[in-house]
Amino acid sequence: EGCAGCIMQDPVVTLNWSGQADFVEVFFYSDHDPTLVxxxxxxGYVCNDDANDLLLDPSIQANNPPAGQYKIWVGSYAPEQLIPGFLVLTTKPDVNIGTLDIGGLVKRAPIAEDELEQHEANTAQSPTKAVSEPMEEAVEVAAAEPITASLSVSGxxxxxxxxxxxxLCNGFLDGEPDFAFDWENKADFLRVIFEGNDDATLFVEAPDGSVYCNDDFVAGENLNPVxxxxQPLLGPYFVYVGRLDLEKAITGTLIVSxxxxxxxxxLTGGN
Incomplete structure (x- = not known):
């Protein structure tokens, strides 16, 4: 009650705080007008819209924060609006929303351009458009029981x-789908799951070219994406499984239900 803006059902960050501090500040640094809950x-809930009359970014401060779980939402004034920015949590009173220098957070020297590893760029092969032809071995899904497939991904x-x-989709994908299926089920709901051995993401393209993506099923509690x-459309679906770490391939099981x-x-960070 009394909080401004629109937020998603799931928090953007879940923090299990066990430290000791006299002071903590949470703020969202952006060039838009976000809110914070x-x-x-x-x-109980605390919220903020603007740090002050001149600064539209939200800021929340607390003294002697108790240990426990904190759930944080960044909101917007338009439903489902994406606002880029930096969520900052600090126990240093000299670090605040008015003086933060993002560039000062990076202490390493620049890497020479000729030493940078070249990774695959977005091309016509990548999932920027609907795949024009189904994969040759697309699986038909018509039964009520889930189907599964073992995958190894390194996009x-x-x-x-x-x-x-x-x-805002996350992760590194392959240029071609990791799995394809023809949805022939008349059910009014479709769920795609990836159970991996590390933190993965999902990117699903529907028959009409629309895209659905997810990083974590439950933020802070289950890293497997869903x-x-x-009301899924009948026809071909193309599934890409992403990884967050370019140094690690991910193996796991894809489930369509x-x-x-x-x-x-x-899957948690400790698994």
Whole structure:
């Protein structure tokens, strides 16, 4: 009550705080007009719209923050609006939203351009457009039972560099789909899950070319990605599984199900 803006159902960050500090400040550094909502360990909420009359970025401060779980949402004034920026949590009073120098956070010397490893760039092969032809061995999905496929992924195409309306996709994808299936099920719900041995992402392209993506099923609690599609169209779907670390290939199981009862295994940062 009394909080401004629109937020997603899931928090953008879940923080399990166990440290000791006299002071903490949370703020979102951007060039837009975001809002900030935090659920405290006792279940109460605090929120902020603007740090002051001149600065539209939100800031929340607390003295002697108690240990426990904090859930943080960054909001916007338009539903489902994407606002780029930096979420900052600090226990240093001299670091604040008015004086933060983003460039000063990077202490390393620049890397010479000729020493940079060249990774695959977005091309016509990458998922920037609908794939024109189904894969030769696309699986037909018509039964009520889930289907599974074992995958190993090591893509280098940056999903966050792909223009997707109203979404921010994450991870590094292959230029070709990791899995394709023809959805022939008349169910009104489609769920795609990837259960991996490391933090992965999902990028699913529907028959009409629309894209759905997900990083974590439950932020801070389950790193396995899940894509849910209401009233799925019949036809070919193309699935790309992304990785967050270019140095590590990821193996796991892809699951396609017509039921929300199909749940992913829990993967946490310690697994």
């Amino acid at each position: 935090i659920q405290m360990p006792d279940g 280098t195409v940056a999903a966050f560099g792909i223009s997707v309306p109203d979404q 894509v849910d599609i209401e 017509p039921s929300s009862d199909t749940q992913p295994k829990v």
